[in-house]
Amino acid sequence: MKAKKEFKRKVVLSIVFLVALMGIFSFIGTDNLYADETQEVVETGSANLKWGLIAASIAFGFGALGAGIAIANVGSAAMGAIGEKPEIASQALIFVALAEGVVVFGFITALMILGKV
Amino acid sequence: MKKTAVSEYGFINAKLRARISSMLTDEFKTALIGADGIEAAVQVLSSYGYSKASEKWNTTGDIQSLEFELFKNHIANYSMVMKNTDGSLNGLINVLSIKPEIENIKSVLRLWYGSKLRHSPINYRSAYIIRERIRENIDWNELINAVSYEDIISVFSSTIYSEIFNNEAVIDTGDSLFNVEILLDKLYYRMVIEESYKLKKNDNDTLNEIISTEIDLQNVSWIIRYRHFYKMDTSKLSSILIPGGHGLNIELMDNISKEEGAGFAPMEILKKSYPELSSLNISNKHNFSAQARLFEQLLDETRKRKFTTILTGYPFTIGVVLAYFFISERELRFISSVINGKNYKFSSDTIKEMIR
Structure with a gap:
């Protein structure tokens, strides 16, 4: 029980750390991009670029998070069932792959957004 | 972080459902009932995941040893589910595991009663008593060998059963173990109902x-x-x-x-x-x-x-978990009935008729 709580704490901490790091780098990155632009482009294009990048990262980030949650649930159930009946492994993996698909949709959406900015 | 129903039951219910799907199947029932004699029936058991029980019968030729192995198997089911759950669900399974423990206590007390008050030999029967810990910390050997009622009270003193055994009137020396058995059953149901409020x-x-x-x-x-x-x-x-x-x-x-x-x-x-x-x-x-x-x-x-x-x-x-214990108990009862029928050399039709 104690080990489980410790593990949970570490997972939550690493997620928070990762999100914070992503935030810091995205802001540093966008600042550098502005520096190369002329004053006029900065005024018009930078706002688009900034929001476009944020939208793309949200699309991908939430897609990945959703897929993670889905795989955690589907995967654990699949492992439970496969442990008892190994012959259903191929069927169970289909459901895991379906959950994995969520991140692919997020990725495609992010690419489409990036194509527009 | 509060667990959702999906994360709480995803793994264990998938595991138990997979087990349930291969329990008491028509194919298994037909094969066991249709087996030609007890040897063939035990062979069927072996191919349906009861290899330990079948092995026990092959080495001892004793039907009670086989049933004892089946009972051990049943207890192992509770431990398995407990290992794979936590929180209030784990607490409930812990309480549900009182049921097989009470069955074991009843068996031991019947032996003790037969030995101390009716002077019946117990050596033969005592081999079919679970001596490992089921839920409470009970010294089963001390219980079987108890000389007086005080010894029984001391065995149960640090367990949930102490409230029952502290009252000496529960074992009616002139009558039977009826009172104590009823109280044990009541305790089980009371604890399950109390635990249900936490769900x-x-x-x-x-x-x-x-x-x-x-x-x-x-x-x-x-x-x-x-x-x-x-x-x-x-x-x-x-x-x-x-x-x-x-x-x-x-x-x-x-x-x-x-x-x-x-x-x-x-x-x-x-x-x-x-x-x-x-x-x-x-x-x-x-x-x-x-x-x-x-x-x-x-x-x-x-x-x-x-x-x-x-x-x-x-x-x-929680229904799937409860269904699993229910079906598992039913399967063990079914196996026990068929094997006993085979032991008495009843025909397949008679056995089928009896267990219907």
């Missing part, structure tokens, strides 16, 4: 529905046995009935019995909760025994139907 509402409802039917079934069985066959007096019968269920109580039954043209009182009370009982008419005094048995069977069928509904419904509830 989420959905799970609490499912558990209550299942436990209420189980209590009704148990109470009806006692009423039929003790009131109608042994003519037990009202106050004594009232005290043994398990609280809970769907309101079976002796006073109400007595009032119903006094009414003109009233049917079998327990059935009149339970009809409101189980409409399917209405089709049964237990008023024929000449064939009372058969009708009462049918009544018990109908209640049991109702319980079975409830589990079927649970297994085809929303999968992330």
